[in-house]
Amino acid sequence: MLEDITMPSLGADMTDGTLNEWLVKEGDKVDVGDIIAVLETQKGAIDMEVYSAGTITEILVAPVAKVSVGTVLARLALTDTSSQAPLKKERTETLTTELKTSDVTKEGISQEVNTQDTHSQHDNSQEAGVNILTAQVESVQAEAMQTSRVLASPIVRRLAKEQQLDLAGIKGSGPQGAILLADLNAFLANDEHENISKTASSEQNMRQAIAAAMAKSKQEIPHFYISLAIDISAAQQWLQRHNKNKSPDERVLLLALLLKALAKSLLKYPQLNGFYQDASLPSSVFQGDVSQGEGFKQASAIHIGNVISLRQGGLLVPAIHDVDKLSVQEIMESLRDITQRSRTGHLRTSELTDASITVTNMGERGADSVFGVIYPPQVAILGFGKNKKELILANDKVTEVDKITACLSADHRVIDGMIAAKFLNYLSKQLQQPERL
Amino acid sequence: MTTQTLSYREALRAGIEQALVDDERVFLMGEDVGRYGGCYGVSKGLFERYGDKRIIDTPICEAGFVGVGVGAALGGMRPIIEVMTVNFSLLAMDQIVNSAATLRHMSGGQLNVPLVIRMACGAGLQLAAQHSHSWENFYAHIPGLKVLSPATHNDARHMLIQALADPDPVLIFEHVMLLNTNGEVSEQSDAAMEKAIVRKQGSDVSLLTYGGSLAKAMAAAEQLQAVNISAEVVDLRCLRPLDTKTLLASVKKTHRAIIIDEAWLTGSLAGEISAIIMEQAFWQLDAPVKRIATVEVPIPYPSHLEQAALPQVEQIVAAAKDIMVAH
Numbered sequence: 001m002l003e004d005i006t007m008p009s010l011g012a013d014m015t016d017g018t019l020n021e022w023l024v025k026e027g028d029k030v031d032v033g034d035i036i037a038v039l040e041t042q043k044g045a046i047d048m049e050v051y052s053a054g055t056i057t058e059i060l061v062a063p064v065a066k067v068s069v070g071t072v073l074a075r076l077a078l079t080d081t082s083s084q085a086p087l088k089k090e091r092t093e094t095l096t097t098e099l100k101t102s103d104v105t106k107e108g109i110s111q112e113v114n115t116q117d118t119h120s121q122h123d124n125s126q127e128a129g130v131n132i133l134t135a136q137v138e139s140v141q142a143e144a145m146q147t148s149r150v151l152a153s154p155i156v157r158r159l160a161k162e163q164q165l166d167l168a169g170i171k172g173s174g175p176q177g178a179i180l181l182a183d184l185n186a187f188l189a190n191d192e193h194e195n196i197s198k199t200a201s202s203e204q205n206m207r208q209a210i211a212a213a214m215a216k217s218k219q220e221i222p223h224f225y226i227s228l229a230i231d232i233s234a235a236q237q238w239l240q241r242h243n244k245n246k247s248p249d250e251r252v253l254l255l256a257l258l259l260k261a262l263a264k265s266l267l268k269y270p271q272l273n274g275f276y277q278d279a280s281l282p283s284s285v286f287q288g289d290v291s292q293g294e295g296f297k298q299a300s301a302i303h304i305g306n307v308i309s310l311r312q313g314g315l316l317v318p319a320i321h322d323v324d325k326l327s328v329q330e331i332m333e334s335l336r337d338i339t340q341r342s343r344t345g346h347l348r349t350s351e352l353t354d355a356s357i358t359v360t361n362m363g364e365r366g367a368d369s370v371f372g373v374i375y376p377p378q379v380a381i382l383g384f385g386k387n388k389k390e391l392i393l394a395n396d397k398v399t400e401v402d403k404i405t406a407c408l409s410a411d412h413r414v415i416d417g418m419i420a421a422k423f424l425n426y427l428s429k430q431l432q433q434p435e436r437l
Numbered sequence: 438m439t440t441q442t443l444s445y446r447e448a449l450r451a452g453i454e455q456a457l458v459d460d461e462r463v464f465l466m467g468e469d470v471g472r473y474g475g476c477y478g479v480s481k482g483l484f485e486r487y488g489d490k491r492i493i494d495t496p497i498c499e500a501g502f503v504g505v506g507v508g509a510a511l512g513g514m515r516p517i518i519e520v521m522t523v524n525f526s527l528l529a530m531d532q533i534v535n536s537a538a539t540l541r542h543m544s545g546g547q548l549n550v551p552l553v554i555r556m557a558c559g560a561g562l563q564l565a566a567q568h569s570h571s572w573e574n575f576y577a578h579i580p581g582l583k584v585l586s587p588a589t590h591n592d593a594r595h596m597l598i599q600a601l602a603d604p605d606p607v608l609i610f611e612h613v614m615l616l617n618t619n620g621e622v623s624e625q626s627d628a629a630m631e632k633a634i635v636r637k638q639g640s641d642v643s644l645l646t647y648g649g650s651l652a653k654a655m656a657a658a659e660q661l662q663a664v665n666i667s668a669e670v671v672d673l674r675c676l677r678p679l680d681t682k683t684l685l686a687s688v689k690k691t692h693r694a695i696i697i698d699e700a701w702l703t704g705s706l707a708g709e710i711s712a713i714i715m716e717q718a719f720w721q722l723d724a725p726v727k728r729i730a731t732v733e734v735p736i737p738y739p740s741h742l743e744q745a746a747l748p749q750v751e752q753i754v755a756a757a758k759d760i761m762v763a764h
Contacts, residue, residue, distance in 0.1 A: 155692050158720040174724075174762065181692055181723040 003052055005074040007067050010041050010352045016068045017041045019061055028056050042209035045345040054078040151178035206314040217376050225371045227407035228424040236402045238434035255361050256332040260437045261430035263302045263323035269423040273356045274298040275377040296414040305355030308342040316342045319355035369405035379411040440623045445615040448590045448622050449479045452597035457487050466493040467519030476521045477616055503529035507536045510552040515601055523558040523572050537606040538581030552606045559612040559649045566735035571700040573610050577677040583607040584677040588651035590620030591627055599630035612649035633680035639669030642757050643687040646697040647673040654697050657753035666757055685718050692723035693760045697748050702730035724760045
């Protein structure tokens with residue numbers, strides 16, 4: 001069975017994307033989650049995943065090309081029903097056989113020529129035939145040789161290795177087309193120039209994407225906001241114990257606990273975890289999670305989008321998948337991973353498309369509380385403010401506690417205030433027993 | 438610092454004279470160095486000024502007087518032995534290689550041979566095949582020797598003093614084509630005798646050379662400037678031990694190297710330097726190393742053929758243009 005691989009939509013407002021590079025070729029076998037292409041979108045450079053296992057049978061769009069969302073980029077023969085996997089091999093074998101046949105023919109004709117040297121006219125035409133065959137054989141061989149190795153001077157090879165450059169795309173001016181230092185420098189100078197303009201335009205793109213999504217959200221979604229100051233003293237103490245004697249890059253941050261608590265709360269209040277489908281949206285946005293028609297569709301898994309602000313401005317919201325099934329430590333690792341990849345590129349398409357709820361965490365440098373704007377088609381966003389110390393009177397005693405304000409922005413078409421309040425209180429309860437998270 | 442213009446010959450003589458004045462253990466010995474004033478006129482006037490105890494004429498017997506030099510050095514003297522030319526040094530090679538070079542090692546460090554041997558070398562004077570050799574590399578091959586190649590007038594002036602200060606045998610090669618040329622001489626040496634010197638800074642290609650070929654490399658670098666190729670010229674100065682640090686630093690800067698060597702290509706010092714670059718700077722190279730050496734024939738007598746056999750400025754210029762596109 002064949003499946004189309006299409007330009008994905010990475011947001012409700014995305015209309016097109018640019019195919020920058022294929023990482024697979026026709027005949028390659030792929031598995032679920034393999035990265036098959038690099039796309040340039042309003043969200044920057046994205047690694048495109050494949051959602052089924054199989055063999056790439058056909059590549060329909062050659063890079064670099066800007067195509068609209070939904071355009072078929074390639075076809076995939078699914079593994080279970082596919083009989084096409086050995087196709088490529090057969091082709092190669094045929095080619096080899098053809099070549100061998102040519103050799104034999106050539107030999108045969110040569111012999112004939114030797115025995116018939118008196119019939120010169122006849123021989124000449126045959127010799128011409130031999131020459132053509134020889135030429136064909138040679139050109140095939142030459143092609144095979146050309147693809148085998150990029151010629152480059154030692155210093156070019158060393159620099160390419162150090163800077164992780166692919167030399168294949170660089171035109172060489174040396175003997176046999178070898179790439180020399182001057183070629184590399186010219187290429188890099190060019191590339192840098194392109195990168196600068198690319199960066200500038202991708203920042204502009206991202207701004208436009210944020211503008212479109214947020215404007216749409218505020219115009220269409222009837223937001224309401226509800227907040228609760230949550231005592232996180234227990235959580236902080238647990239973290240202190242947990243992080244004792246750990247190096248900075250092994251330490252768990254509060255956000256990981258908050259995400260885990262949120263995931264558990266969403267299991268109890270699934271109405272906050274999903275999508276509001278408006279009839280005008282293309283269904284591809286939901287990666288198959290939503291049936292046709294208007295209304296709320298609960299998500300099948302808990303994928304939490306995390307707002308990550310970029311140093312150059314703008315933000316990305318990559319998701320951590322199945323947060324309810326991850327340990328706190330694993331969530332922390334995922335957080336570090338997506339934060340780094342958000343800043344260096346290589347986020348995956350699924351991470352940018354299938355978040356079922358979003359968390360925005362202002363952290364220690366942020367505000368007391370944050371009232372987020374819902375990222376459509378999601379129905380809720382949870383914002384955390386910064387940690388504050390408070391004195392409270394409890395059991396006739398004044399004690400110092402750590403508090404943060406959690407603020408839920410919810411889509412009133414789907415959720416009512418009472419559910420939202422219960423949800424926040426349940427979330428708070430989870431955080432009182434961090435060891436059970 | 439004051440400088441004066443001297444011929445290469447005068448610079449050599451000034452060095453010898455300083456040595457004679459500075460240290461009474463120093464004497465000059467060789468064929469025709471005294472009454473005749475030296476085959477190439479280097480020691481002219483010294484016999485009259487310093488007498489026959491310090492400027493000693495010898496019979497035509499290289500093995501004998503070089504051997505005497507080794508013995509005198511062992512006995513506490515500081516002999517300067519002049520072998521008329523490198524061509525005749527073959528006759529003294531046993532004394533140089535088997536005695537002078539080995540005695541420190543074979544005596545377990547109890548003996549050393551503070552001997553300096555000067556010899557004229559090189560081709561270009563139409564002296565034919567037997568008198569035009571470039572055998573610096575024979576000696577640069579031998580552990581226990583130090584081999585100097587003063588290519589400038591200042592080095593001609595000061596390297597002898599540095600060589601005499603060394604506790605081991607040092608050979609100095611004086612290229613015959615330089616003797617009549619004039620150049621600047623200052624009161625001090627340019628550097629320690631074992632240091633190579635970048636004579637001209639450049640960024641595109643390193644011209645590595647020594648002795649009689651330095652001036653050719655400098656002239657080539659000047660011509661290359663006109664076609665926007667910036668050549669760096671490195672004067673090796675000391676052929677054993679080689680200052681690999683300086684020559685590799687140059688190659689690391691320019692990524693291209695051409696070695697100019699008046700010896701025959703096969704088994705030349707140019708081959709050794711090329712191998713050092715391959716071993717220690719391969720990943721810095723942007724082009725294969727090139728060598729310009731003498732054509733592998735006995736040096737011809739006729740001038741036009743002799744010149745055709747030797748490395749020339751035009752060849753260096755052509756090779757540099759070539760290497761810029763990595764042929």
